Amino acid sequence: MLTRLRAQNFKSWRDTGDLEIAPLTGLFGANNSGKTSILQLLLMLKQTVESPDRRRVLHFGDERSLVDLGTFFDVVHAHTTEEALAFWLTWALPQPLQVADPETNRRLFEIKALSFSTVVHQRDTRLGVETFVYRFDDQRFGMARRPDEERYDLISEPYHAKRTLGRKWPLPPPVKCYGFPDEAVGYYQNTGFLPDFVLAFENLFSGIAYLGPLREYPKRSYVWAGESPLDVGRRGELAVPALLASRSMGKVISPGPRKRRQTVEERVGYWLQRMRLVDSFMLEPLAENRKVYELRVKTRSGGPQVLITDVGFGVSQILPVLVLCYYVPEGSIILLEQPEIHLHPSVQADLADVLIDVVNNRNVQIIVESHSEHLLRRLQRRIAEEELAADKAALYFCRIEGGESQIERLHLDLFGNITNWPQDFWADEMSDRTAQVEAMARRMGAGAR
Numbered sequence: 001m002l003t004r005l006r007a008q009n010f011k012s013w014r015d016t017g018d019l020e021i022a023p024l025t026g027l028f029g030a031n032n033s034g035k036t037s038i039l040q041l042l043l044m045l046k047q048t049v050e051s052p053d054r055r056r057v058l059h060f061g062d063e064r065s066l067v068d069l070g071t072f073f074d075v076v077h078a079h080t081t082e083e084a085l086a087f088w089l090t091w092a093l094p095q096p097l098q099v100a101d102p103e104t105n106r107r108l109f110e111i112k113a114l115s116f117s118t119v120v121h122q123r124d125t126r127l128g129v130e131t132f133v134y135r136f137d138d139q140r141f142g143m144a145r146r147p148d149e150e151r152y153d154l155i156s157e158p159y160h161a162k163r164t165l166g167r168k169w170p171l172p173p174p175v176k177c178y179g180f181p182d183e184a185v186g187y188y189q190n191t192g193f194l195p196d197f198v199l200a201f202e203n204l205f206s207g208i209a210y211l212g213p214l215r216e217y218p219k220r221s222y223v224w225a226g227e228s229p230l231d232v233g234r235r236g237e238l239a240v241p242a243l244l245a246s247r248s249m250g251k252v253i254s255p256g257p258r259k260r261r262q263t264v265e266e267r268v269g270y271w272l273q274r275m276r277l278v279d280s281f282m283l284e285p286l287a288e289n290r291k292v293y294e295l296r297v298k299t300r301s302g303g304p305q306v307l308i309t310d311v312g313f314g315v316s317q318i319l320p321v322l323v324l325c326y327y328v329p330e331g332s333i334i335l336l337e338q339p340e341i342h343l344h345p346s347v348q349a350d351l352a353d354v355l356i357d358v359v360n361n362r363n364v365q366i367i368v369e370s371h372s373e374h375l376l377r378r379l380q381r382r383i384a385e386e387e388l389a390a391d392k393a394a395l396y397f398c399r400i401e402g403g404e405s406q407i408e409r410l411h412l413d414l415f416g417n418i419t420n421w422p423q424d425f426w427a428d429e430m431s432d433r434t435a436q437v438e439a440m441a442r443r444m445g446a447g448a449r
Contacts, residue, residue, distance in 0.1 A: 001365045002204075002333060003113070004090035009077040011037040011069075012405040018088075019407070022394035024359045027369045028376060028425075029398030034405025035369045039335050041087065042208060042367075043067040044075075049205040054175045057120055057127040058085075066210055066234055072122045078403075081122050084130060090115040091204050094331050102192040111136045114200055118177045129174045131155075134197040141194060143174050143184070154184055154191070162189040209328050210234055211320055213338035218308045218316035221286065222293045231328060236320025240295060242327045243268070243283055253326055256361045268322045272297075275350045277315050279303065317342040318351070325354060330363040340372040352378035356388045380416035390414060397422045 002021040007013055012034040019038075027035035043066045048059040060075060061068035069075050076083055092113045099109040118132040133142030133155055142155040151170035154161055164187060172181050178201050180194045209231035216237045228245040229238040246264040254261050255270075262270070265283070272278045278297040282305065286292045296305040297315065308316055321339045328334060340348040352375045358364050370376070379395070382388040395410040399422070411419045 001092045001331070002089065002367075003092055004088070004115075005038070005041075006088040007038075007041050008086040009080075009083045010041055010085055010087075011075060011077065012400070012403075013037060014077050014404050016405075016407055019396070020394050020409075021365075021367065023365050023392045024355055024379075024388070024394075025365075025367045026376065026379070026393070026395040027367070027398060028371070028395065028410075030400075033398040033400055034407070035396075035398040036337060037405070039210070039337060039367065039369055040067050040069060042205075042335060043210055044069060045087070046205040046208050046210075048176055049178075049202050051176070054179070055173075057129060057177050072127060076122075084119050084121040086117070086119045088115065088117045089204075093200060097196060097200060099193045099196060102190045108193070109136070109139065114197065116178065116201055120177055129177050132174060132178055134201075141197060143171060143180065145173075146170060154188070156191070161191050163187065164189055204333075207329075207331060208333045208335060209324060210335040211236060211324050211337065211339070213341050215317050215320055215341075218295075218313075220294070220307055220309050222295065223291055224293055225291050232320045232324045236317075236324075239320040239323040240283065240293065242323050244293065246327055247283075251327075254361055255357070264323065264326045267326045268319070271322050271350070271354055272315070272318070275318070275347045277318065277347065278311070281308075314343050314347060318347065321351070322354065325358045325364070325366075326362070328364060333365045333367065334358075336366065336368040336370075338370060339368060340370055340375055345374045348372045348374040349378040351375055352382065356382055359392060360388070380412065380418070382416070383412055383414070384416035397425065 001023070005019045005021050006016055008015045016038070027038060029035050044058060044060065047061060047065045047067070048056065051059045059065065060070060060072070073079050073081055076085060090113060093111065097111040098107060099111065100106065101108040113136065115135040116132070119130040121128055121130050129143070129145065131142060131144040133140050139159055140155055140157045141159070143152045144155055145152050149170070150173060152173060154171060169183070169187060171183050171187070175181055179198045184194055185191050211232060212234045214235060216235045222240040224241050224244045226248070227241060228249065229242050232239040232242050243265055252261040252263055253267060255267065269281055272281065278299055279301045281295065281297040283293055283295050286294060295308045297308055297311055298305055299311055321336065324334060339351060343351065355366050355368065359366055376395070379388065379393065383390050383393065390412055393412070395412065397408050397410055399406055408420070408422060413419055
């Protein structure tokens with residue numbers, strides 16, 4: 001689970017500052033204020049981890065990737081290519097990492113949380129890593145580029161890395177922006193544990209699932225050949241295959257202490273009914289032993305079953321959100337971009353309850369970027385009602401000042417009140433109502449004459 005994040009010179013951010021990332025983290029603000037860029041940073045690192053090219057420092061994306069950010073020129077703040085990109089992350093490990101001394105096999109470190117930082121620069125037309133460092137307790141392990149060279153030195157402080165006998169060759173460049181080359185182990189007698197840090201970093205990003213704001217239109221039928229997707233796809237196109245895979249695997253989840261465990265389909269159906277979108281839904285093959293399925297729903301008790309294409313658009317738009325929340329494994333991190341699109345205000349508010357349920361009962365972290373006042377208001381209410389602990393939520397407001405993104409954490413008291421409500425956070429409802437009353441008075445006065 002991510003606990004802290006910072007970026008410098010990334011898109012509209014000169015510096016995000018040190019951000020606390022809570023189990024439920026919300027990013028609010030106007031359009032083009034930089035909140036989506038924070039999600040894009042994590043997606044860029046995820047697709048870098050998943051890239052098969054070990055020499056690709058950062059994967060900015062293409063038409064097949066989760067996000068396409070263009071080039072270094074497009075990504076670096078103010079297009080100032082002389083500046084470096086810098087990122088810092090801290091995360092809690094799902095299980096303590098036991099590191100043994102390669103020479104004695106005795107326990108050397110027990111690591112419960114790791115921090116990582118990297119600085120990436122463009123030299124000529126190629127990206128290069130200036131430095132990357134893993135930190136825990138008072139230990140630092142990483143690599144730093146030698147001045148004016150394409151060779152690197154190992155960072156190992158205060159732990160002493162012992163050189164093997166022979167000439168002291170410098171290290172080659174890192175693997176991507178975060179990995180030690182094989183020589184970092186081969187040139188030393190007691191650094192065999194370095195790949196463990198890299199694996200922990202890769203495991204963090206392999207556990208990230210993303211759902212974008214533009215979701216697939218519903219279909220009259222769906223083809224499922226037995227695959228088990230990792231998530232629901234960035235457009236929600238794999239929501240139905242994920243439901244069928246969960247059914248095939250017999251996956252069940254806990255809705256809370258002392259409550260009966262439910263299948264993913266049951267939990268999704270519960271929320272669709274609670275949101276008053278449908279009374280029930282059924283996912284069945286067109287014929288026995290066929291791989292083509294139909295998703296049919298009842299909009300009211302006792303009503304006829306109809307295809308999902310024949311009901312309101314909101315059902316097909318909320319479905320991938322619900323499936324993702326209950327399909328991903330525990331310990332995952334979900335990135336949601338504007339999940340409230342096409343949803344009625346009351347459903348937007350209920351969506352906040354879904355997020356709270358997942359965070360409280362599934363050990364899943366959610367980072368949501370939203371414009372929904374209704375979602376935020378429900379979060380505030382649930383904090384006041386003690387259904388969401390205040391320390392489990394971190395809510396931020398993003399804005400642009402002087403051409404740069406700025407971020408401010410919203411301070412919530414125990415009663416859900418925001419004590420530092422930003423100016424112009426939402427539309428000025430009072431001004432609209434005052435203007436409406438003044439217009440009504442003018443028109444009534446004109447009619448009287």
